[in-house]
Amino acid sequence: MTDRYRVVPASYVLLLRGSGETTEVLLQLRRNTGYMDDHWAAAAAGHVEAGEDVLAAAVREAREELGIEIDPADLRPLTAVHRTGGTGEEIDERVDFFFTCRRWSGEPRGAEPGRTAGVDWFGLASLPEHTVPHERAVLDALRTGTVDAVRSHGFG
Numbered sequence: 001m002t003d004r005y006r007v008v009p010a011s012y013v014l015l016l017r018g019s020g021e022t023t024e025v026l027l028q029l030r031r032n033t034g035y036m037d038d039h040w041a042a043a044a045a046g047h048v049e050a051g052e053d054v055l056a057a058a059v060r061e062a063r064e065e066l067g068i069e070i071d072p073a074d075l076r077p078l079t080a081v082h083r084t085g086g087t088g089e090e091i092d093e094r095v096d097f098f099f100t101c102r103r104w105s106g107e108p109r110g111a112e113p114g115r116t117a118g119v120d121w122f123g124l125a126s127l128p129e130h131t132v133p134h135e136r137a138v139l140d141a142l143r144t145g146t147v148d149a150v151r152s153h154g155f156g
Contacts, residue, residue, distance in 0.1 A: 007082070008091065011057040012098045012135070013044040013070070014078065014142070015108060023124050025139060026108055027131070028065065029117040040128040041135055042098075043108060043119050054097040066119070067111035068104045075099040078142065083134050083153035098138055 015026040026043040030036055044065045048057040055072045062070045078098040085092030110116040122128060124143035127136060134153040141147045 005093070007093045007095045009048040009054065009057075010046060010094060010096045011048055011054045011061060012042040012096055012138075013058045013062050013075070014042055014098060014100045014139070015044070015062075015066075015104065016100050016102050017121070021123075021125065023143075024121040025124060025127075025142075026066075026119055026121055027128070028110060028119045030132075031115060031117040033115050036132045038117075039130045039132050040122070041132045045096075055099075058097075058099050062101075062104065065110075065112055065116070066106075066108040068106040068108050070101055070104045074101050074103040076101070079138060079147050080150045081134055081138065081153055082150065082155075084155055086154055096134070100142075 016023055018024050027040040028043045030039055030041050044058070044062040046057065046061040048054055055075060058075055059070050059072055062068050076099060078100050081096040081098065083094045083096065108119060110119045124139060127139055131139070137153060138147070
């Protein structure tokens with residue numbers, strides 16, 4: 001029997017406003033998560049739970065982390081990122097599904113105060129220096145119009 005390769009799936013929601021060179025993305029400053037704390041990241045993102053599809057996970061994460069409601073029809077697939085932490089451990093092998101969204105109900109806010117130091121809007125051309133690296137790569141590609149349907153991060 002072959003030992004199968006396993007990955008941890010996650011959904012990311014990039015809330016966008018504006019257009020062209022004035023496009024902004026909502027980011028959260030990570031705090032007390034154990035991963036990339038004190039870095040800016042997608043305002044809503046997290047693991048896909050058992051029995052949940054990536055769209056349902058995106059909607060749930062937006063509700064939990066930002067206190068907003070999103071209609072799954074308003075999520076636009078952007079890219080999938082197959083990434084590794086390079087340790088060979090299962091927890092470091094990931095597939096991240098990125099969606100953009102321009103419509104939602106409610107005012108986005110940091111709804112998990114123990115896990116974030118807040119949220120803020122940033123121009124795609126002026127992202128914070130300390131942005132999670134694989135997310136920064138996706139945001140830079142979005143800004144330049146060079147988003148691939150599938151990309152890799154962290155492999156040799």
